[in-house]
Amino acid sequence: MTTPRPGERERLFQGGGRMPDLHASGSGVGLPTRHGVDPAIDSDIANPLLRVEALELWYGSNQALHGISFLIPEKKITALIGPSGCGKSTLLRCINRLNDLVDGVRIGGDILFEGRSIYDAELDVNQLRRRIGMVFQKSNPFPKSIYENVAYGPRLHGTTQKARLDELVESSLRGAALWEEVKDRLHDSALGLSGGQQQRLCIARAIAIEPEVILFDEPCSALDPVATAKIEDLMYDLKSRFTIVIVTHNMQQAARVSDYTAFLYLGRLVEYGPTTRIFTKPEKRETEDYVMGRFG
Amino acid sequence: MPRSEPNPGPARPLGRRRPDPLGTSLTWLSGASLALSLLLIVGLLVLLAAQGLGFFWQGPVHQLQLADGTRVIGEITATETVRAPANSEAEARRIEEEGAPTRTQLKIGNRDLYGLDFRWIDDSDIVDSTTPADLVMIERLEWGAFFGRLRELRADGRVLATGEDAWREVLRLLPEKAKLRRQVRDLEKGEIGDINHELEELRLAEARIQRAEAQGAPPDDAARARIAARRLQLESRSEALAVERARLQTLLDRERAVFVAGDGRSKEIGAGQILRALRPNAMTTLDRLGVYAGRVAEFLFDDPRESNTEGGIFPAIFGTVLMVFLMTFVVTPLGVLAALYLREYAVQGTTVRLVRIAVNNLAGVPSIVFGMFGLSFFVYLVGGSIDRLFYPEMAPTPKFGTGGILWAALTLALLTVPVVIVATEEGLAAVPRIMREGSMALGATKLETTLRVVVPAAAPGILTGMILAIARAAGEVAPLMIVGMVKLAPSLPLDHHFPHLHLDRKFMHLGFHIYDVGFQSPNVEATRPLVFATAFFLVLIVTAMNLLAISIRNHLRRKYATSAV
Numbered sequence A: 001m002t003t004p005r006p007g008e009r010e011r012l013f014q015g016g017g018r019m020p021d022l023h024a025s026g027s028g029v030g031l032p033t034r035h036g037v038d039p040a041i042d043s044d045i046a047n048p049l050l051r052v053e054a055l056e057l058w059y060g061s062n063q064a065l066h067g068i069s070f071l072i073p074e075k076k077i078t079a080l081i082g083p084s085g086c087g088k089s090t091l092l093r094c095i096n097r098l099n100d101l102v103d104g105v106r107i108g109g110d111i112l113f114e115g116r117s118i119y120d121a122e123l124d125v126n127q128l129r130r131r132i133g134m135v136f137q138k139s140n141p142f143p144k145s146i147y148e149n150v151a152y153g154p155r156l157h158g159t160t161q162k163a164r165l166d167e168l169v170e171s172s173l174r175g176a177a178l179w180e181e182v183k184d185r186l187h188d189s190a191l192g193l194s195g196g197q198q199q200r201l202c203i204a205r206a207i208a209i210e211p212e213v214i215l216f217d218e219p220c221s222a223l224d225p226v227a228t229a230k231i232e233d234l235m236y237d238l239k240s241r242f243t244i245v246i247v248t249h250n251m252q253q254a255a256r257v258s259d260y261t262a263f264l265y266l267g268r269l270v271e272y273g274p275t276t277r278i279f280t281k282p283e284k285r286e287t288e289d290y291v292m293g294r295f296g
Numbered sequence B: 001m002p003r004s005e006p007n008p009g010p011a012r013p014l015g016r017r018r019p020d021p022l023g024t025s026l027t028w029l030s031g032a033s034l035a036l037s038l039l040l041i042v043g044l045l046v047l048l049a050a051q052g053l054g055f056f057w058q059g060p061v062h063q064l065q066l067a068d069g070t071r072v073i074g075e076i077t078a079t080e081t082v083r084a085p086a087n088s089e090a091e092a093r094r095i096e097e098e099g100a101p102t103r104t105q106l107k108i109g110n111r112d113l114y115g116l117d118f119r120w121i122d123d124s125d126i127v128d129s130t131t132p133a134d135l136v137m138i139e140r141l142e143w144g145a146f147f148g149r150l151r152e153l154r155a156d157g158r159v160l161a162t163g164e165d166a167w168r169e170v171l172r173l174l175p176e177k178a179k180l181r182r183q184v185r186d187l188e189k190g191e192i193g194d195i196n197h198e199l200e201e202l203r204l205a206e207a208r209i210q211r212a213e214a215q216g217a218p219p220d221d222a223a224r225a226r227i228a229a230r231r232l233q234l235e236s237r238s239e240a241l242a243v244e245r246a247r248l249q250t251l252l253d254r255e256r257a258v259f260v261a262g263d264g265r266s267k268e269i270g271a272g273q274i275l276r277a278l279r280p281n282a283m284t285t286l287d288r289l290g291v292y293a294g295r296v297a298e299f300l301f302d303d304p305r306e307s308n309t310e311g312g313i314f315p316a317i318f319g320t321v322l323m324v325f326l327m328t329f330v331v332t333p334l335g336v337l338a339a340l341y342l343r344e345y346a347v348q349g350t351t352v353r354l355v356r357i358a359v360n361n362l363a364g365v366p367s368i369v370f371g372m373f374g375l376s377f378f379v380y381l382v383g384g385s386i387d388r389l390f391y392p393e394m395a396p397t398p399k400f401g402t403g404g405i406l407w408a409a410l411t412l413a414l415l416t417v418p419v420v421i422v423a424t425e426e427g428l429a430a431v432p433r434i435m436r437e438g439s440m441a442l443g444a445t446k447l448e449t450t451l452r453v454v455v456p457a458a459a460p461g462i463l464t465g466m467i468l469a470i471a472r473a474a475g476e477v478a479p480l481m482i483v484g485m486v487k488l489a490p491s492l493p494l495d496h497h498f499p500h501l502h503l504d505r506k507f508m509h510l511g512f513h514i515y516d517v518g519f520q521s522p523n524v525e526a527t528r529p530l531v532f533a534t535a536f537f538l539v540l541i542v543t544a545m546n547l548l549a550i551s552i553r554n555h556l557r558r559k560y561a562t563s564a565v
């Protein structure tokens, strides 16, 4: 683990967030911070792959995230729920640093990936994104053929052999449960697929570069129930290979697919824990109201 | 919150549809404007096609017997009513009774005999009009068409054949003569051209040595001797070729056909001068179609003759197309890169907005101003510097320091770059952010994302820019007149001499050709159809280039489908 030089950290964390100095990794023990043990960091969580520590984010002068801390366990599905506009997407996009692309964003706090700060100035952000894939709310296949869409990532990262690419395309499409439907038209435009197929193609595209984490931002919000069910099944299969973080505002979906659930409200993490507990015995009043569908 | 029901009030009748005269007339007005525009465009094309393409059709040849006893032979090209004010009461009455007098325009050819190709004849003077089958129409290398009758064929002072035999013999000779003419041309453009080219290179090599010596280098007598020896060799070869050419020339004109014009004068024409001999009145429609196709092909693929008033327009077509291609090669990368910077990399703010306004305004600058810029910047500054630095031995003859196809293409590239920038920027703006994020989320850098996703997705927009640029550039003439376009270029900018593409050469252009043939030629009546035909082919070529670009764009669009993403 490299310790970033202090000057660079100052620059990166313009938000002036609290700077955690304990980078414990894989301990499975609740994370002590300077302000005591954060209740959201549950000691049940074994093998945390990602640690979100006192994360803050500003869009210009508008603060969207307030001191969020929690652990994301390896090879599990973690759901982020909360009413629209509460900062779920923002939080998710912090994990692969996609918010870097938005003008006027400042970030405080930290996210550790395998114990190392992803906001480390020395870190290669493209390499990080290669290891933390993402599937967007709106399917966004490239205007290329189905084959080229899946091969895009591997090509970027240096796979040029035709045979190897063919193999990767097939295994990724199989992994995304799309192979049978498209194997005869791999070289047709991806834009000719249905919405659900496009979304699965985006999943195939993401898993083609074998990331460790896949972030899903409301992947089913634009899909019909049948396509949604397919994606949910798929996610269940993918859990054995990938760590998954999914944003959803569909309670049933969170309850069905996830192992852990974080409830966000107005940019704050209200409650975090195993999904069954969050849905059956929530500790906070707001959580209970939300999961019962009393607001949102 | 209690909501108040709207008060129903007394039932109102729906009322009758009110007339809307203003709306109706506006609809009609706009529809009529559109119809008028379309009509004008279609009319233009029909006019060009009719005037230009009719020219190649071989109609009958008339022999007119005039009241004064003379005979005139020629093709009827127009008839019109003479509207002169009546001189007397009696004349006015006669016009009233018999209708206004009419007259006929005849293409009489035989410029070498009559001086004029066309003649108006009052119809009242015509006693008799016939179309005898033995009238001939000759297309020849010089002096334009000839109309008359064939009397005999001679060679070396002897009569070879007369009457029908002579006609058959002439027809038999023509393909042979065409072959000989091709031989002469190949000789001139081939070996003789090569020798002249090499002699020029030797001259330059010698000039280089001279310069070097003047600057203090040791005298290089060996090189001088080599050059002198080679020159001697080339000159003797050149003399041999000149003899060969002279031999072919005499062979070409060994047989001479003697014709009789309408007025009885006889005219001897060397068989090698005759391009085509026809008896139009004895031709079937199929013959006419064959002649038509042949003439159109000659027009498209031959060099011009007789200071552009005859022959073909091939060099002008070639120059136009090559110049536009060069321009496209320059303007597309330039415009696309500029747009990429403006849209993808520059910080969007006042500066970028100002730059955009400036770029848009650039599109409104009169094209001749670009021509002046091209002349002063490209030709004099850049070209002059290139000459000084790389071709000092050619002085005082400029190579790049004078107008040429490269400078013309660059000038037009500047003229059209705003169009490409604007269209590309629109194309880039239409690529959704989520597509870029999708690529970045896979670990692509900004550059990779731009090159592999954004630019391909914006390709139709870029192609649109290219299409507009081509359309604009192909129609520009004014700025080119001062940066390298000429009425007659000695050689094409593309040939077999290294480096094949001679960017420094002057070139011909259809637009300028139209101007030159139509308005600078002494024989306007004869060349008018050529102007129309040239204009027609200019429109056709611009359309073809545009269609090519459009079909590429449609192909891209199809490839990337259009589904809502």
Ligand SMILES: Nc1ncnc2c1ncn2[C@@H]1O[C@H](COP(=O)(O)OP(=O)(O)O)[C@@H](O)[C@H]1O
Residues within 6 Å of the ligand: A059, A064, A082, A083, A084, A085, A086, A087, A088, A089, A090, A091, A102
């Ligand atoms: N690019 C942006 N610029 C400015 N504000 C933003 C931007 N994206 C999101 N926000 C704001 O941040 C807050 C959280 O948004 P978001 O993370 O998209 O919510 P969610 O995904 O939970 O619906 C919202 O108030 C939203 O208006």
Ligand SMILES: [Mg+2]
Residues within 6 Å of the ligand: A088, A089, A090, A218
């Ligand atoms: Mg969202």
